Every structure is written in structure tokens, then in C-alpha cells.
Amino acid sequence: MKNKRDLGLLTVTHGVNDMYQGAIPALLPFLQAGRGYSYTLITGITLAATGLSSLIQPLVGLLADRRPLSWLIPAGMVTAGVGVGLSGLGDAYVWTWFAVALAGIGLAAYHPAGAMAARTLGGGDARSMSVFAVGGNIGVALAPLYVSVVINGAGVSGTWLLALPAVVMGAVCLVTRRSWRVTTTTHPGTAGVERHAGQAGHSDDWRAFGTLSVISVFWSIPYVVMGSLAALYVISRFGVSAATGSATLTAFTAGGVVGTLAGGWSAERWGRLAALRYGYLVSALAVAGVVLMPEIAGVLVCAFLYGTVLFVPFAAQVTLAQDYLPTRIGTASGLTLGVTLSAGGLLSPLFGMLADAWGVRAVLATLIGILLVPAALAWRLPEPRAAEGQPTGGHSNRPDVMSPQSDQAQESR
Template sequence: MGSTSTKSNMQKNNQTVYSILFIIGICHLLNDSLQAVIPAMFPILEKSLGLTFTQLGLIAFTLNMVASVMQPLVGLYTDKRPMPYALPVGLTSSMVGMLGLALAPNFWMILLSVLFIGLGSAVFHPEGSRVAYLAAGNRRGLAQSIYQVGGNSGQALAPVITALVLVPLGQFGAIWFTLIAGLAVFFLIHISKWYAVQIKFFYGDTKKQSEKKPDKGLSKAIKGALVVLVFLVFARSWYAAAISNFYAFYTIENYGLTIAQSQVYIFTFLFMGAVGTFLGGPLADRFGKRNVILLSLLAPAPLALILPYVGPISSIILLAFIGLLLMSSFSVSVVYAQELIPGKIGTMSGLIVGLAFGMGAIGSVALGSLIDIFGLTITMIAISVLPLLGLLTYLLPSDEKVSQWYA
């Protein structure tokens, strides 16, 4: 009887729960759209509160450090002590932060509000990734793609948020995003109830698997593979940050475009990146995660190399293909890391998504300094070589080898 029950649970575990995946994907979109509000508000805050660029930089730094770098720490804690209801609690923190952002009378209140939003995001991402893992069944690549494409879509909404909400309504327009946060809290309460039930079936087996300590040689190989993977994610994040943050200035300087026209290039890159994020997971399920990671960096490399030398029409076409290809490994990298170190689902999600993006933000500061020293054109030419670092993917063990390690 016990054997039959276990078999039934295993069969259930292999089913992909699409309803949960789509809801957590929508929540990811809502969460990341809240984050997108903050940089979108910079021109508004600069005028309404008279903030300096240094103060705006501190706001961006606070958001990135709290929301990104804390993710591995949250993941590490919840891997040991799963907390299903941390999801709605985290978004409640973001809701409080959005309310504070709309009503803040000074810089310090803005900074405190951003801290609350960052904390909510730091809690949401590793736990949301765990929900996607639990609902994935045997289609982990597709599941992470559905989850991650929500976040990428939320980030791509920044130009729309600026144009439709913040420009006409100003700082107080952020009050409308408390409703978005409240909607996410409502969805996440439902998710948490499902999560609490599922964790009883899944977590016991995962914990046992994670307690299998590999020998020293294998442990060294796993750590080496993880270092290579994080480095590859850094390279991808640095290139994406360069395009997202500075390419608009490049088009204005080199093509004579207006600010509004330059946003089309950024939106194209981000939107096609979201499409690539969605497509990468199913491709990885079919052709292998390592192969998709390799393709996502090397395939756009020649396009990235010629991007600084083409005209305004060709560049927008190249950006579409670069975004599509480059971001196809976004969700795949998370799944690869989770399978590299089983039982550390939240930690690996936090490391690959959170810490890597935090480093990408630091990369943006470095790129900004390079632009100040050498100029936009030379910097854009320099960063075009970053996708070539995809050659390091050959140092990663194959999917089959990773599976054999834990057989």
C-alpha cells in the first residue's frame, strides 16, 4: 500500500502543473514591473525633489544590492527551511515600498521605500524559482522559461510605464502600483497554499539527494563548473546591461535620434530578449542545457561585433536577433545550476539570477566610467567581444555527465 502511494506521488511529481506556472509567471511580471518603476522615475524624482545624479545613483545601488545580492542568502536559508508564505509577505513589503515611493517628501524616504521594494524582490525570486521547479514535472527548462519570461517582460515595461503613467501623473503616479502589488499578493496566497502541500512530497526526496556528499574529486569538478557558469552569466549580464543602459545614448550621438526614438531600440532588445527567454527552456529540454548556453553566446557574437559599424535600420534588426539569442540561456542557466547542485534550488536561483544581475549592475558602473574616459563608440566596440566568452562553455560538463554524477 505504501509502495503504491509512493509510486502515485512520483507520477504526480512528473506532471507539469501549467496553471501554477502561468500564475507564478504573472506574479514575476508584476514584481519586476514594480522594480522597473524605480529607474523609470529617475527623471521625475530629479525634478520633483531636486535630487542629484549621485543620489539617483545611490537609489539604483540600494535597489540592486538589496534585490540582487541578497537573493542567494534568502535561497540558502529557505533551502533548509522552506517558507511557502514568504511569497505574499515579500510582495507586501514591496507594496509598502511603492506606497512610500509615491508619498516620499525627501531623498531618505525614497531610499527607505526602495529598501522595502528590494527586500520584497529578494524574497520573491528564489522562492518563485522553487515554485517553478516544483511545478515543472519533467519539463524543467520550459517551466523556468515561463517563470523567467514574466520577469523579463516586467523589465521591458519600463519605457511604457514612463510614457503612460509617470510622465502625466508624476511621483504620485507610483500609487497605482500598490494595486499591482496587491494583485500579486492575492495570487501568491493561492500559490503558497499549493506550495505548502507540494513541499511535503518533493522536499523530502530532494533533501535526501542533497545529503549525498560527492567525493573530493567530484566536488572540485562541481565547484569548477559552477565558477565557469557564473562567469558566463556575468559576461551575458554585462553585455545586456551595456545595451539596456547606454545604447540609447549611442543612437542619439551617432544617429541623431530623439530620446523617444532611442527607446525603440532598447524596447526591441528587451522584448526580443523576453521571447528568447521563453524559447530557450523548451529548446534545452530537447537539445540539452549546455548546448543552448553555448549557442546563446556564440551565435550572437558575430552580430555583436558588427553592431557598432552599421546604420540605424540595420542596428535595430541586429539588436532584435542579439536579444533573442543572448537571452535564450537565461532560464536554462538557472536549471543547469539547480541540477549541478541538487537540493539547493533557491540558492542556485539566487546565485545565477540575483548575484549575477547584481554584478551586472556593478558592470554598468564600470562601463559608465569607460564611456567617460574613452567615449561611447570605443566602449561599444570593446563590449562587443563579451559574447565570445561563450567559448568557455566547452569547460562545462555535459548534461549527461551531470546526471551521471548523481545517478
């Protein structure tokens, strides 16, 4: 019961944090309309949010395996908010680029610590991870609406208002002195449960983890490309306003909320590997609908369906990665989430150049083929090796080993 409350608060911080992940693509149509940026420059801003984070997030995961870094949960969230808040205060493209890069650093710092905390609070099952993940999806889904209200009311220079939720939530964490004590496999203060897994023969499966990392790359590309170009696609194809175009992004991210919850449920019912295999296949069909539907209403429906089925594999991927590397939970979280959030962003300028050359509709059509790659690779993934006396498939018999502590109590440990 205590853990449910703690997981709930952690999920709220995830929602606030990931709202800034969604705010960056939501800002792009307004930046293009107000400053005349090309698709290449627009996707360069997406690169700013992911370039440094692709390096930082795995390093944070490695460090998290050695010492508790739970303070990064509020610190990363606030940094992400401040970066987005600064993004519109300067007219120069370089200012916006570096401000968004700062936000990306905050997003990268938050996720490994947050995922480890969610795993320990939830006992490692896919449903608990999906609850944590859906908090982020809700934040991403609310971002276009929040950005539209702020920018339509205050202009691009009013982006400082976007930082307020992070500042408020950071103050809540400070006032409540809420800290999540993340157990690790190598830290001296670790409860013996995680360490026991390695001693009982639950070894790391780097080959399966490598295959899953490749799958994560091919999840990231369709996610980031659709997030960066969906609103611009509808604006260019149907001649609607930036605010109306953002409705496509809202439909896509709202579908992610539904898909994350459905993914956790389906992974528990039919297995995590099934969630991956069939989620990617149906995603390819949904993208085809986005590209081929002749009316904007049909595009919105298909964008919602695409977000739903694309996120079905998400929670399963994170818990599978942690189970493939049971002695390196932080590394697994950092690498998987780092790849998931960053790989597509690193390639986004390429897709921006292609959009300038071919048109954004043709670029979105390439996602159909891209999604078939992880669908095929998912059939090569094995079930994680079970430690002696423990089940596979994301369930765990572990006792609760994590609870909120005051900062003073944690330091005394």
C-alpha cells in the same frame, strides 16, 4: 493539469515582480531629463537596485534549503512595487536611491523562492523553467511602455501609480490564499524525492557550479549595461525624445521574451550546454549591430535580436545550477539568480563613469569582448552527474511534489 494552472499563476507573479526590474532602467531617461543626472548618478541608481540584493538573494537561497519560504513570493513582489512607487515622490537623489534599493530587496527576496517553486512544479526541466522565466521577461518588456504612459501623464512624482499592479496581484494572492509549498532537501517535511537524489550518489559538483557562476556574472554585465544605457544611447546618438529612446529598451526586453522561450525549446532539443555556447557567440554579433548600425531602425532591430539571443542561455543556466547542486536547490537558485541580477548592477557605476568619459557608444562596444568570455567558459562545463536511474539534461522522472495549499493547511504541516 493542476500543476499547469499553478505554474501559470506563479508565472504571472513573476511577470508582475520583474516588471519592476524593468521599470528601474525605464525610469532613468526621465530622471536624467528632469533632474539632469550624469551617467555616473544614473548608473548609481542601478547599483541601488542590485547592491543589497546581491547579498540578500544568496542568503534567501540558503534559508530556503532549510525551511519553506514560499510567502516571499507575494511579499517580495509587493515590496518591489512599493519601492518603485516611492522612487519619484521625493526630489532628493538620496530618496530615489533608497526607494530603488527597497525595490531591489523585494526583487532579491522573490527570485530564490520563485525559482524553487517553478522547478518543483515543472519537474525540473528547462522548458518549464523557461515558461516561468518568460513571465518575468514579459513583465520587463512591458515596463518601458507602462513607465512611459505613467510618467508622461503624471510626471516623475506619479511613480506611486507604478505600484498598483503589485498591490493588486498581492491582493489576489491573499484572497485566493494561494501558497506554494516548496520542497527542500533538508526540511523535515520534504518529500523523499530530492533527498533520494543525494543518497543515490547524485553529489554536488561545486567546481562546475563555480564555472557556471562566473558565466552568470558575464551574462549579467551585458544585460544590466544594455538595460541601463540603451535608451540613453539612442537619445544621445540620434537626438530623439526620452519616450522614443525607451523604444530601444522595449525592443531589447521584448527580444528577451522570445529568447527565453526559444532557449527552453533549444535546450530540450539540442542540450543546455549548446544553448549557452552558441547563445553568447551570437549575442556578441548582435551587440556589434547595435553599435554600428547607422539608422535608428537598424539599432532597434539589433537590440531586439540582442535581447533574443542573450536570453537563450538563461533558463538553461538556472536548471544547470540546480542540477550541479542537487542537494542545495535553494542555494543554487539564490546564488545563480543573485549573480545574474546583481553582478552587473554592482559594476554599473564603473560603466557610467566610462560613459561620461568616453561616450555611451564606446561603452556598449566593450560588451562585445565581455560576451566572448562566457562563450569560451561554456565549453568547459560538463553535463551534470546523473543520479542512479535518472537522466541528465534537465529532464526528470520525478512525480509532482508540490501543490497549492491554503495558509492554514501549510501551517498544519
